[in-house]
Amino acid sequence: MAALTLVALSFFAFHSAPTPLEIVSENIEPPRSDRLDALLGPPTQKFRDNLRNDTEYMTSWISAGWTNDVMTFGNLIYLAMITERVPIVGNFTPSHIGGDAGTIPFGEVFDMDYLSRTIGIPxxxxxxxxxxxxQEVEELGCWSVWQAVQTRESQPRFTNAFELEKLDISWTAGPLSLQKIPGFEHDPHAHFWSIAALTYPSVRERYLQEPIPSPVNHVSLPPDEHLACFDYLYYVCAHESFEYEHDLSPAWRFVAKHFRWTPRLQTMADGYLRRMFGVPEDGVIPPYISIHARRANDFAVYCGDVPRGDCFPTMNVYARRIADTQEELRARYGIVPEHVIMLSDEQDPAWWDAVRLMGWYTPDHVAEDTVNKYGRWYPLLVDAVIQSSGMGLLGTDRSTMSLLAGRRVEDWNGGVFKMVKWGTAHADDHRRAWIPDAI
Incomplete structure (x- = not known):
């Protein structure tokens, strides 16, 4: 920890800064931190020309849905922290919203200066x-974690980010000992320190083997020591597999918890909330509970032979859960949020009619013309900010988007987060009514 502090002080002159929620105008930008002092200057034609000789770096790439990619970048940054390196993150890719949407920079979604100041490293x-x-294609040697931790594929994990960043990568397969349970086909997790050890000379030399020639220039390079790089870091944990589901997760506690929305994005979502609730432009947004209901085919396929109407939670199930959440918030804070927002990927108009009959709200991205105003990414992003800004969230069990939204509600707002079970008609009936710990 002391070493991390010294690394941080070498890059930063720390000072307090407003959080995204404290900045109310889209025209106000937070002050620039000194994080860019970790580079020699503005972006260069070759990445190596911008890296400092007195600094070590780390990067990796994403290859899943947006929320999983957020978690992957959280893992990357935590891995960089414990190895005293400067992490470099890439753009988010549109795996769930259509390839023609293009990529979006991490810093257009999350406040980079706030993140760097808060976690103590650039x-x-x-x-x-x-x-x-x-257009400069650069050769780079990297470790493949993916080859070491799963048995279904023999190649490194692919992503088009390599092409976007013009990187010609020569891969070295990591040792099979990286896998949390070596050889177990049902769990491809590795431990953070198993991967971190590969960045230190004594361990690195032990596991070097013949690299795979790069696809463009066909060069064979050992893993780079100045810019340590790994193909895929989603399946990484300190103790538990799928660790973001647990309160001990260091990647959440020390990194991803501090992925705060940019002031522009938070202000944008606040505008949607005010218009939904009929609140004046400068009025206070009332406390609310949001529901994240995953119902699209990527979840419906797991219903099997169970009819869709029985597989997914009914309005009555959500109403019961809302009542429990309201009671918990009343006991905790003396407030009972009356506003409820439904956020879902459901396409059936009749289902949305039932939502409106319940008196619940939902952002209207068609009427708001969100895509034309801001781009294809923004319906997803506005919904994510709305989920995180309430006092309660009812999520869909097994949804990582619900999981991270709930973590934000709990840790940012002191709110209540519950996962709603699904899969059969009575999947959520196991839950008990909430009882305070102390009367």
Missing amino acids: VLEWNEVKDPNS
Whole structure:
């Protein structure tokens, strides 16, 4: 920890700064931190020309849905923290919203300066290191964690980010001992320190083997020591597999908890909330409970032979859960949120009619013209901010988007987060009515 502090002080002159919720105008930007002092200057045609000789770096890439990618970047940054390196994150890719949506920078979603100041190390973006318009293809040697922790694929984990960043990568397969349970096909997790050890010379030399030639220039390079890099870091944990589900998760507690929305994005979502609730532009947004109901085909496929109407929670199930959440908030804070927002990927108009009959709200991205005003990413992003800004969240069990939204509600707002079970008609009936710990 002392070493991390020294690393941080070498880059930062720390000072307090407003949080996203304290900045109310889209035209006000937070002050620039000194995190870019971790680079030699503005983006260069070759990334190596912008890296400092007195600093070590780390990067990895994403290859899943947006929320899983957020978690992956959280893992990357935590891994960089414990190895005293500067993490470099890339753009989010549109795996769930259509490839034609294009990528979006991490820093357009999350406040980079706030994050760097809060966790105590600089966090960089690839577009700050290398000019996004550069056509220079650079060779780089990296470790493949993916080859070491699963048995279904023999190649490193692929992502088009390599092409976007013009990287020609030569991979070295990590040792099979990286896997949490070596050889167990049902759990591809590795421990943070098993991977971290590969960045230290004594361990690195022990596990070096013949690299795979790069696809463009066909060069064979050992893993780079200045810029340590790994193909895929979603399945990484300190103790428990799928660790973000547990309160002990260090990647959440020390990193991803501090992925605060940019002031612009928070202000944008606040505007949607005020218009939904009929609150004046400068009025106070009332406390509310949001529901994140995953119902699209990627979840419905797990219903099997159970009819859709029995598989997913009914309005009555949600109403019962809302009442429990209201009671818990009343006991905890003396408030009973009356406003409820439904956020869902459901396409059936009749289902949405039933939502409106319940008196619940939902953002209208068609009427708001969200896509034309801001882009294809923004319905998803506005919904995510709305989920995180309430006093309660009812999530969909097994949804990582619900999971992270609930973590934000709990840790940012001191709110209540519950997962709603699904899969059969009575899947959620196991729950007990909430009882205070102390009367």
